[in-house]
Amino acid sequence: MTPPELLALRSPAAVRARCHQVLDHVLAGHSPHFTVDEGALGAVADYVAEVTRSDYPTLDIPYHSRWRHFAAGGIDRWAALEAGLGAIEAAERARIMIDLAMVSVLLDAGAGDAWRYREAETGLTVTRSEGLAVASLRMFEAGGFSSDPAQKLRVDAPGLIALDAGTLAAHFQVSADNPLVGVEGRVLLLNRLGRALAARPDLFRDGALRPGGLYDALAPTAKVGRLPASAILVALLDAFSAIWPAGLEVDGVALGDVGRHKAITVPDRSVGLVPFHKLSQWLTYSLLEPFEAAGLAITDLDALTGLPEYRNGGLLVDLGAIVPRHPVDPAQKHAVSSEMIVEWRALTVALLDRLADPVRERLGLDAADFPLAKMLQGGTWTAGRRIAAERRPPAGPPPIAIDADGTVF
Structure with missing residues (x-):
């Protein structure tokens, strides 16, 4: 049984x-x-607001999620794929969307500067x-994650377990x-995802064992059609904390994306532990739209946190809010487990919280219209990429490099 102080780390x-x-x-x-330098947050807010207005002049800002990337080059690939589904029930559409988002997010952990993908269907090259x-969408479309050739548009445990590099x-x-x-780390992660699905038929539909079964597990818990965002994250952390190859383990308990830092002084087994759950939260943000597409209202979005990854963190370094000594x-490259990187990531999460209200003020929006999920999209992630390209052209690497294995940042 997981000690309560360690179990408590599985929450935003x-x-x-x-x-x-x-x-x-x-x-x-x-x-x-x-x-x-707290005084630099005003300049960061100015820059983020400027980028947001530039990219979204009407301030109609979507969530920061994987669905934005599926439209790379201005092509709505999901809409094209969805059009081929025909008349299916809303629940099955949600399951397909969850299946796709799950594998795509888990494959999204930094491609490196050299990799390119040439899309045969459009002739575009994307990086x-x-x-x-x-x-990942094209692989999904081809049935690359399904064990059943007759049902290509799904992800299931046998298909993931059998996947090789x-x-x-x-x-x-x-x-x-x-x-x-x-590549090896990404495959190992998907193999572990398959085994985790197989181990939890209560969450992922006994017999189908697909990520989309999460819809069937959570939809009945929605009260008056309203589902808290944190419920999605907690379910993911409950099911998948053990899948991360580089995740931290304490007393035999797999904690996932958790680091160590001496600032955490508590008198129990969670001493020194700082949870991030970056990819799990990115996945949660990416599952909002599948649940909403099935008619559920997702509530309490700001219970989730900003994402501690190098674009958000790099923005804060490049604009002088986080200052290396x-x-x-x-x-x-620095190890993802090093105290320096753990500290940088923690500062990123905390300062994104402090940045939210100043950005809202500059845009004339309130928290209901502009939750963190939209500030990241509008927003800090794009601003981080943009300032990096200005400071370190042409590739725009982050100001601090992380030695990641393709799974956990």
Whole structure:
């Protein structure tokens, strides 16, 4: 049985609370890695608001989710795929959307600067997160994650367990001249996802064992058609904390995307632990639309946190809110488990919270119209990519490099 203090780390509230503890630690001057210039948040808010208005002049901003990447190059690939589904029930459409989003998000952990995907259907060449999204959608469309040739548009446990690196590499056009970071790690993650699905028929529909079964598990818990966003995340963390190859383990309990930092001083087994659950929260953001498409209203979006990844974190470094105490070589990679990277990620989560209201003020929007899920999209992720390209052209790598394995940031 999981100790309650470790179980409590599987929540967005724990992510937020402990990241703010790290921020307090840094603000008190105790960090050998960073200082924080709170006065710079105004300039960051100005920049984010400017980018948001540029990309969304009407301020009709969608959620930050994988569905944005499926429209790379201005082509709505999901709409085209959906049009071929014909007259199916809303629940099955939601299951298909969840299946697709699940594998695509888990394959989205940094492609490296060299990888490209040439889409045969459009002739477009796409890179980075957008390229990974398009490649995963085309692999899904081809039945690459299904064990049943008669049902290509699904993901199931046997299909994932049988997946190998050669198959993924072929679908993603990987070669010596087109290298993709962490192919083996991505396959291992999907294999583990398959085993996790098989182990939880209560969540993923006994017999089908597909991610889309999450709809059937959660929809009945919605009260008056309203489902809290955190319920999706908690279900994902309950089912999948053990799938992360690089995830932290404490006393035999797989915690997933959790780091260690000395700022966390508590008298129990969670001492020093800072949860992030970055990909799980990114997946949660990406599952909002499938649940909404089935008629459910997702509530309490800001219970989730900002995402501690290098575009959001890089924005804060590049614009002077997070200040390294010593010069950082952007070409030198740091272990994702190192205290420096754990601290950078924690500061990113906490400062995104502090950034939200100033950005809302500049845009004339309130929290209901502009939750974190929209600020990330509008927003900080794009602004982080843009400022990186300005500061370190042409590729625009982050100001601090992370040695990631293609699974956990």
